[in-house]
Amino acid sequence: MRSTHHAPSRNASLRAIPVLGLLAALLLSVGGPLAPRATAADTTARAVRIMPLGDSITGSPGCWRAVLWNRLQSTGYTDIDLVGTLSHQGCGQAHDGDNEGHGGERVTDVADQNLLPARLAATLPDIVVMHFGTNDVWSDIAPDRILAAYSRLVEQMRASNPDMKILVARLIPMNPGSCTACAQRVVDFNARIPDWAGATSTDRSPVAVVDQWTGFSTATDTYDGVHPNASGDDKIAARWYPALTALLDGGTPGDPGDPGDPGGGQPSCSASFRAPSVWQGGYQGEVTVTNTSASPVAGWTVTVVPADGARLTQLWGGTLTTAADGTATVTNATWNGTLAPGASTTFGFIASTPATAGTPSATVNCTARAASS
Structure with a gap:
């Protein structure tokens, strides 16, 4: 069992020290960054309270919470309590289902309507794990x-608990059929989060970015x-786990704004394909290259494998x-x-296709180069 401290029993304490000494001992037991806060009705240590905060990705059903809970339990982090005003919303495995993931909510609405303070007062979290903003991005709300809204919520968290520890996600990708612009909007918004976190974090109440x-x-x-499937749930839980256990162990999950990429700070990139124009015998393709790491990319290489026998015949924006x-x-x-962290660029091409070719598609992969040392 980790990350909590248990006070002596009441009877043992009364035998060992006088009343004034007992009061002093109780006050001292509240110290430490994640120590439970005592109330008039609660003078014993309690489990560390963790609030999963967000929208349907977190709560409807948000099965990554179940995966994360069970991994924490199986690795010895048993004295924790997931908290929220919502309870179990499905998932086929036993877990602590309390959460604050309200389907359809926008973080801007939560801030504008002052919804968070009552939720904090009802649950008293020590740590907030936040993946919030997908609906705002979908609604084309400006990153600023x-x-x-993020800043307003952090203010409210600190008003509830000046020692609040906050983990904020770079949002998972989004590519719904009804929003062709959403994929790039997520990239653009995620690129802004590290600087915001660095400016918002304090020694007493750190804000760390977890790259989802x-x-x-x-x-x-x-x-x-x-919305994540079982594979996505596993990936999300795997990213939260090291950052969260660092806090539970009394450490920090990394410098503020560190996206926590695997790979020891090496640059990485992703590539996505689309065909903005199609005609008989060919199409125009476009590939977006994005720096997905916390390190600058000094150069990139993309492989494009077009489907149905297509061949690239012209290209611009690359060699x-x-x-x-x-x-x-x-x-x-x-x-x-x-490319700076989170930044993107594009290249385009013309492809010729056989008469029997279907809808244009291509498999694209990206590798990044670091700056010369």
Whole structure:
């Protein structure tokens, strides 16, 4: 059992010290960054309270919480309590289902309508684990306004508990069929989170960023382009776990704004394909390259494997090499190879297709290069 401290029993304490000494001992037992806060009705230590905060990705049913809970339990973190005004919402495994994941909610509405303080007062969390803003991004709300809502919520968390520890996610990717612009909006918003966290974090109440975006695929890790399936739940829980256990162990999950990428700070990138224009015998393709790491990318290479026998015939925004089997290798141009964390660039091409080809598609993969030391 980890991360909590148990006070002596009442009878033992009364035998050992006089009344004034007992009061002093109780006051001292409240110290430490995650020590339970005593009330008039509660003079014993309690489990560390963790609030999962967000929208349907967190709460409807938000089965990553079940995966995370059971992993924590199985690795010895048993004196914890997931808290929230909502309870179990499904999932096929036993777990502490309390949460604050309200389906359909926008973080800007929660801030504007002052909804969080009552939820905090009812649950008294020590740690908040927040994946919030997907509905705002979908609604095309400006990143500045979403981040202002984040700041308002952090103020309210600290009013509830000046020692609040806060983990904030870079949102998982989103690619719903009804919102073609959403994928890029998530990238643009995520790019702003590390700087916001660095400016908001304090020694007493740290804000750390947990990268839920990198390595998460809307094709394989969601069932609708937005909400995680079982694979996605596993990935989300795996990203929260080290950051959360660092707090439970009395440490920190990394510097404020560190997205927590795997790979020891090495740059990484992702690539996504779309076909904005199609005609008989060919189409125009576009590939977006995104720096998915916390390190600058000094250059990138993308492989493009077009489906149905298509061949790239023209390219702009990069340098093209084509193999005999039609696989295309594209390296950056001189002007678009350097990408800051979260930043994106695009290159385009023309592809020729056989008459029998179906809807344009291509498999794309990206590798990144670090700056020379």
